[in-house]
Amino acid sequence: MSNLLRRTTAPLAAALMLASLQAGAADKAPTTIADALKVAATQHRPVLVDFQAVWCYSCYYMASHVLNGPEWQAAQRKAIVVESDADSPEAQTWMKKLKTSFLPTYVVLDEHGNELGRITAEQPREKFYPQLDKILATGNTLDGLKTKAGTGSVDAVVAVLDAYQARGEGDESFAWFGTLPASLQQTAHKDAHVALVLDQLTLARAKASGDKPAIATSAQKLLAQDIGCQRPYVLDNLLEATSKLPPAPRKATLQAQRKPLDRYVDTQVLVNQPTCADQRSAVLASADLDEALGDQVAASAVLDRAITLTRQRLGGNLASDRNLADNLRVYLLRAKRTAELDDYQRKLIAAYPEDYVYAYRYGRSLVDAGKPSDALPYLAQAADKAYGANRLAVAQQRIKALKALHRDDEARKVAADVLETNGPWFPKQAAALKAELQA
Helix, strand or coil, rough: HHHHHHHCCCCHHHHHHHHHHCCCCCCCCCHHHHHHHHHHHHHCCEEEEECCCCHHHHHHHHHHHHHHHHHHHHHHHHHHEEEEEEECCHHHHHHHHCCCCCEEEEEEEEECEEEEEECCCCCCCCHHHHHHHHHHHCCCCCCHHHHHHCCCCCCHHHHHHHHHHHCCCHHHHHHHHHHCCHHHHHHHHHCCHEEEEEEHHHHHHHHHHHHHHHHHHHHHHHHHHHHHHHHHHHHHHHHHEEEEEEEEHHHHHCCCCHHHHHHHHHHHHCCCCCCCCCCCHHHHHHHHHHHHHCCHHHHHHHHHHHHHHHHHHHHCCCCHCHHHHHHHHHHHHHCCCCHHHHHHHHHHHHCCCCCCCCHHHHHHHHHCCCCCCHHHHHHHHHHHHHHHHHHHHHHHHHHHHHHHHHHHHEEEEEEHHHHHHHHHHCCHEEEHHHHHHHC
């Protein structure tokens, strides 16, 4: 898990890279995207950017189960791999440039910084590596694929639409698809994969416009198909889009989703060897659906099943699989097992002492529970390890706790210190911290 916890500062990273290049140590991995692109320009290799964060449970899964072994070693020989913490200024700049908002996201860039392709969300290795190998093998930018599609290549049309779907760019995809010759569009429509991707892009377009009836219609069309591990994500869209409907028509709309989701959870998720990586989204979507249908017993039952199975798989060793360990925390929280959760969060802090996230979360929960004195030691522990935007989030909770205890002078000092060092990089978080101080 060390790749998720690295917190090297930008100046130190640059210095290390310079020293590495001067010493001819080509095996030293770059620590910033800028440095990786410099190496790429000299070696004429692509760059694989791993956008991640210490609080990203899907990133835990990828680190433990996918980004290792001979396939990962082969990928590191083909591409220059750089881990980019989403809470760092550089990562936020690149994520905005690449229109990336989902973690984890793996983006392949050419030596000039042009995107060659991306993979989003946690994926089992048998799905991740074929996608990655295809991106690395073709080396085509989106513009290059569009040029190939213009020659009549249906495979290129599929690749372009896949690229748009990975980015969630519905409007852009249909605008481009409409420029193709009518005969090519008709041929492409006959391809089952194209038809599915166009349905996914229709949903993306509806989401971008905020058109809830269109979101609901598109989501239902997708859910009627075999969409594999995407089912909980599409169901989330349907649940949100129908949240303002009167109870009776909403239940009528959602009832059709219960059997296929139960089958999905029973056969692909809550099993000893799940075929879909993201267990948490499936479990929570199932509980959300049950509650929307007014069946609290079923909602509690799926959470209880998930808690039992996750504990069995962990075997009491929380450090053995951080993805599962963090899932268990969320299941206990959702099931409102308050006493168990309180004890479990302290165990997580002990199991992962080198990062800020669990001490911060536990401290925040104590603040929310009206226990500021109990929270402060955990928040102080988190502050010692927090970095980037995270330092502002931790400081905000410390300020809230200190103000609750009428220790306003200490609260102002905490604010002043963190705003001086981290505030200029993260204006949104800095504004939230200032508002907390003045509340």
